[in-house]
Amino acid sequence: MEVSFKKEIEDLKLGDGDTFYGEGILAVTKALLQSGVAYVGGYQGAPVSHLLDVLVQSEDILDELGVHLETCTNESSAAAMLAASVQYPLRGCVTWKSIVGTNVAADALSNLASPGVIGGALIVVGEDYGEGASVIQERTHAYALKSSLWLLDPRPELPKIVDLVEKSFGLSEASNTPVIMELRIRACHVFGSFETKDNVAPPKSTREKFAEPAPFDYARLAHPPVTFVQEKDKVARRLPAAREYIVENELNEFMGPASDDIGIITQGGLFNGLNGCLAEAGLSDIYGNLSVSTMVLNVTHPLVPDQIIEFARGKKAVLIVEEGTPEYIELAVGKILRQADLQTAVHGKDVLPEAGEYTAAVVGKGVAAFLQKYGRDPGDLVTWLDGVDANFAALEADAPGTLPPRPPTFCTGCPERPVFTAMKLVREELGPVHVSVDIGCHALATFPPFSQGHSILGYGMSLAANSAVSATQDKRPFTVMGDGGFWHNGLLTGVAGSVFNQDDSVLVVMDNGYSSATGAQDLPSSRPKDQGRGKGLDMEKALKALGVTWIKRVDNYKVSTMVKTLREARTTSQKGLKVILAEGECQLARQRRLKPALAKAVGRGERVVRTRFWVDEETCTGDHSCIRLSGCPSLTIKPNPDPLRTDPVAHVNNDCVGCGLCGEVSHAAQLCPSFAQIDIIQNPTKWDRFSKRISDRLIRLFGGDVEPAGDRDAKSSGAVGVPAE
Numbered sequence: 001m002e003v004s005f006k007k008e009i010e011d012l013k014l015g016d017g018d019t020f021y022g023e024g025i026l027a028v029t030k031a032l033l034q035s036g037v038a039y040v041g042g043y044q045g046a047p048v049s050h051l052l053d054v055l056v057q058s059e060d061i062l063d064e065l066g067v068h069l070e071t072c073t074n075e076s077s078a079a080a081m082l083a084a085s086v087q088y089p090l091r092g093c094v095t096w097k098s099i100v101g102t103n104v105a106a107d108a109l110s111n112l113a114s115p116g117v118i119g120g121a122l123i124v125v126g127e128d129y130g131e132g133a134s135v136i137q138e139r140t141h142a143y144a145l146k147s148s149l150w151l152l153d154p155r156p157e158l159p160k161i162v163d164l165v166e167k168s169f170g171l172s173e174a175s176n177t178p179v180i181m182e183l184r185i186r187a188c189h190v191f192g193s194f195e196t197k198d199n200v201a202p203p204k205s206t207r208e209k210f211a212e213p214a215p216f217d218y219a220r221l222a223h224p225p226v227t228f229v230q231e232k233d234k235v236a237r238r239l240p241a242a243r244e245y246i247v248e249n250e251l252n253e254f255m256g257p258a259s260d261d262i263g264i265i266t267q268g269g270l271f272n273g274l275n276g277c278l279a280e281a282g283l284s285d286i287y288g289n290l291s292v293s294t295m296v297l298n299v300t301h302p303l304v305p306d307q308i309i310e311f312a313r314g315k316k317a318v319l320i321v322e323e324g325t326p327e328y329i330e331l332a333v334g335k336i337l338r339q340a341d342l343q344t345a346v347h348g349k350d351v352l353p354e355a356g357e358y359t360a361a362v363v364g365k366g367v368a369a370f371l372q373k374y375g376r377d378p379g380d381l382v383t384w385l386d387g388v389d390a391n392f393a394a395l396e397a398d399a400p401g402t403l404p405p406r407p408p409t410f411c412t413g414c415p416e417r418p419v420f421t422a423m424k425l426v427r428e429e430l431g432p433v434h435v436s437v438d439i440g441c442h443a444l445a446t447f448p449p450f451s452q453g454h455s456i457l458g459y460g461m462s463l464a465a466n467s468a469v470s471a472t473q474d475k476r477p478f479t480v481m482g483d484g485g486f487w488h489n490g491l492l493t494g495v496a497g498s499v500f501n502q503d504d505s506v507l508v509v510m511d512n513g514y515s516s517a518t519g520a521q522d523l524p525s526s527r528p529k530d531q532g533r534g535k536g537l538d539m540e541k542a543l544k545a546l547g548v549t550w551i552k553r554v555d556n557y558k559v560s561t562m563v564k565t566l567r568e569a570r571t572t573s574q575k576g577l578k579v580i581l582a583e584g585e586c587q588l589a590r591q592r593r594l595k596p597a598l599a600k601a602v603g604r605g606e607r608v609v610r611t612r613f614w615v616d617e618e619t620c621t622g623d624h625s626c627i628r629l630s631g632c633p634s635l636t637i638k639p640n641p642d643p644l645r646t647d648p649v650a651h652v653n654n655d656c657v658g659c660g661l662c663g664e665v666s667h668a669a670q671l672c673p674s675f676a677q678i679d680i681i682q683n684p685t686k687w688d689r690f691s692k693r694i695s696d697r698l699i700r701l702f703g704g705d706v707e708p709a710g711d712r713d714a715k716s717s718g719a720v721g722v723p724a725e
Helices: 008-012 024-034 048-057 059-065 075-081 100-113 141-146 160-173 226-248 267-281 304-312 327-338 360-373 380-398 417-430 442-447 483-499 540-547 559-571 586-603 625-630 661-668 686-701 709-715
Strands: 021-025 037-044 068-071 092-098 122-127 150-152 179-183 191-195 253-255 264-269 295-299 300-301 317-320 344-346 478-482 506-511 552-554 578-583 606-615 633-640 647-651 675-682 721-724
Touching: 008 024, 008 059, 021 024, 024 048, 024 160, 024 191, 024 606, 037 075, 048 059, 048 068, 048 317, 048 686, 059 068, 075 100, 092 100, 100 122, 100 141, 122 253, 141 150, 141 327, 160 191, 160 226, 160 478, 191 606, 264 267, 264 304, 264 327, 264 360, 267 295, 267 360, 267 380, 295 304, 300 478, 304 327, 317 327, 317 360, 327 344, 344 360, 360 380, 380 675, 417 506, 417 625, 417 661, 442 478, 478 483, 483 506, 483 540, 483 559, 483 675, 540 552, 540 578, 540 586, 552 559, 559 578, 559 606, 586 606, 606 647, 625 661
Parallel strands: 037 068, 037 092, 092 122, 122 179, 150 179, 264 295, 264 317, 317 344, 478 506, 506 578, 552 578
Antiparallel strands: 021 191, 150 300, 253 295, 606 675, 633 647, 675 721
8 A cells, every 4th residue: 555554444443432643534533433434445546545544444343333335436436425315325535536537427316316315425535736736627516516516625624624515415315415525635534633533333224234125216216307307406405404514513604703804715624724814914823713704615505505604794895715716716706696686896806816826926916905995904924925035036046947847757677667668668679559558657758758649538547548649550559558457447448448449559457466656555456465456357357358360478678579579569460459468567666575584584584685786987988878768767877986987877866676678778778887796795695705706806807897886785784795797
């Protein structure tokens, strides 16, 4: 997993009156257990992959309570789990990353929202929006509006998050409607404390099962003609019931003076940043004791018109702090006030940006402009904002353009890097082709030094994105997909469609054994292991079952073999889909497994060999083709030790994990023979020491250096380095 919560999970057992200390996602998990949830599931994915990771790692606790856990193959299957709450009084929660995950789940969500639910249904989505986002910039709000799903955006404080998780189930049951709770990444990982309650075993569960299925009721299906009745029910009964529950349970918060001539309406998730700005203006403090009237929308859909009207009554103006566009809340508030014949001015996107994350500085500028417009002193807020701008200006003045761009790259030793190295070599030999890439680690090949990839359309969608291209290109196009994307969507939408339509293209599947980009979670094809969920399903068999006949398995790190296979795939006369299964375990997962095992072996005094690579400074010509073809972070340059040569030489630093790519590239690309493999031996035997002495004498005899860089590094740890060309 990306993070181990072994220690923190023990706190999920805390009972009534205890105090929980931890981060937001752990608090959400504890709140689920306190709410009597009967089943949980989801699809892993940053930034809230932690929620599913925590649930998986706390499976023993879930089992004790009778809570069913499902790790789903995609977000659509996770959303479909909530069908249990359509027919049965079962509380269920599923999770994924939005907005891309919500896009995948849209079909199931629409069919879920139409009949509604009997048991409380909660969808926790990671709102991956803003500067740190990893996906397209959209909001979940549109889905809530179109499908009449209630949307919560909790104020980032642990007691409030826990309270809203528990009340989400109540809101869902009171209005027979699924509820979405969006959590920004900062809310997921905010730290704090709250008073806990006892965990609640659901009335019906894996331990207390239903004796009989629910009786057939056509009205509970999302199927015409009852869908027309369900549409009216959403508006006539479920919406008023939701608003009544929101008011009675005080889900939204009112802070500051009850009477004020101006006010602020903010999304709950943005409150902390807003409060910091108001504190700079002298209008609040770190505890949220505001002196300006503020309405915190912990429920952003549905809005409660009566609450909006009463808040705005008697005010000259309100500022809507709403991140992203379209400005759904601002437009709705304006409509509510005009229909109530209140002439309160509504500000929002006129003083705040239409798009982009609302950081403290961004919100601060909007708040300062709003306060000044209505005669309020922004206090030290303007001074603070001027200081922020001055700091940026000073940085630019001190180092204008000197900081080079630093795009993300593959990890050291990543098994996907040699595949793209091979693709680059074949491109230089046979010319460029169209390359459709996918979401995942392999998307990093769009950055230098590989710079290849013409489209990214969705997780597992790269082969489908190549379907029309393959029919309009003279050169056979290539597609790259990870094993995660393969099982998520690619097998059906890509492989099945390509075979059915007889497309002539090449698919490279990165079989690294995990959903690596989101934290090395198990996949159906992951090898079975202790505390793992992989079943070792064979991708080759799945491909053959769909009619693929040209399939090659290649070791990623064998660059020469990969080059030959890619060349064959591009030039063969055989038509149809050709699939290359590029096999190489995720290096991060491999190192997490090997390093503790090797450390224990060293501690027991056992002989341990670690491999790394080294560049002979005298042989290196300074051509640097090795760097241009591999881009390994451990491969860099340093000044040439020869004063007569000005070009810097290649250098392998101590991050090297001994994957062998640099040496393989030298061989495959026919580069200089400056790379050498060094075996670093810890707890060497007498034979190792004797061999080292003989080797040193032979090297001295021929005038060589007996202490290459790798050997010196090894000596610092008490090891013996043995070069092996």
